[in-house]
Amino acid sequence: xxxxxxxxxxxxxxxxxxxxxxxxxxxxxxxxxxxxxxxxxxxxxxxxxxxxxxxxxxxxxxxxxxxxxxxxxxxxxxxxxxxxxxxxxxxxxxxxxxxxxxxxxxxxxxxxxxxxxxxxxxxxxxxxxxxxxxxxxxxxxxxxxxxxxxxxxxxxxxxxxxxxxxxxxxxxxxxxxxxxxxxxxxxxxxxxxxxxxxxxxxxxxxxxxxx
Ligand SMILES: [Zn+2]
Numbered sequence: 001x002x003x004x005x006x007x008x009x010x011x012x013x014x015x016x017x018x019x020x021x022x023x024x025x026x027x028x029x030x031x032x033x034x035x036x037x038x039x040x041x042x043x044x045x046x047x048x049x050x051x052x053x054x055x056x057x058x059x060x061x062x063x064x065x066x067x068x069x070x071x072x073x074x075x076x077x078x079x080x081x082x083x084x085x086x087x088x089x090x091x092x093x094x095x096x097x098x099x100x101x102x103x104x105x106x107x108x109x110x111x112x113x114x115x116x117x118x119x120x121x122x123x124x125x126x127x128x129x130x131x132x133x134x135x136x137x138x139x140x141x142x143x144x145x146x147x148x149x150x151x152x153x154x155x156x157x158x159x160x161x162x163x164x165x166x167x168x169x170x171x172x173x174x175x176x177x178x179x180x181x182x183x184x185x186x187x188x189x190x191x192x193x194x195x196x197x198x199x200x201x202x203x204x205x206x207x208x209x210x211x
Contacts, residue, residue, distance in 0.1 A: 040072065044117045134146075
């Protein structure tokens with residue numbers, strides 16, 4: 001299931017942020033933090049536009065929400081910048097590698113922002129369901145992720161990975177920031193869409209996939 005609108009919004013966010021990542025040659029910690037914070041905010045913006053629309057919410061956030069988003073952007077930046085700057089400053093990475101690391105981190109920030117925007121919108125709408133969806137064509141082949149496409153669950157329940165290195169692991173969604181390691185979700189291209197209600201089709205689809 002390719003969600004072209006969300007894919008377009010995220011691509012726009014990546015296009016805004018990746019040239020900045022590539023331009024970081026010998027970055028200071030502050031520049032890295034700035035990049036990561038900006039990446040998160042771009043992802044939040046893209047995610048809000050898609051998920052708010054999908055749940056019938058206004059696309060603008062209010063002041064309190066904006067404050068909370070800014071705080072989380074800063075937290076995201078602080079959580080990931082030290083790791084990044086340490087490897088760059090250690091002098092063990094070349095200039096090209098440093099730019100690559102910055103690019104990967106910036107992408108990660110965009111995804112983190114979009115994931116938070118999705119769950120924020122769901123909480124605001126009181127949407128009790130979530131569905132595992134494909135946003136981008138896959139870069140890394142993971143049948144066991146693809147097997148979950150279209151599956152809907154109550155928001156609080158966990159998806160069980162049906163295969164792969166973490167088979168049997170229960171995750172909240174793609175890029176479960178607490179339960180799954182990066183190797184599980186790098187270049188994943190999946191996301192959650194939250195729903196106010198699900199139709200019989202969602203369950204038909206689930207049964208179909210299990211057979
Ligand atoms: Zn995936």
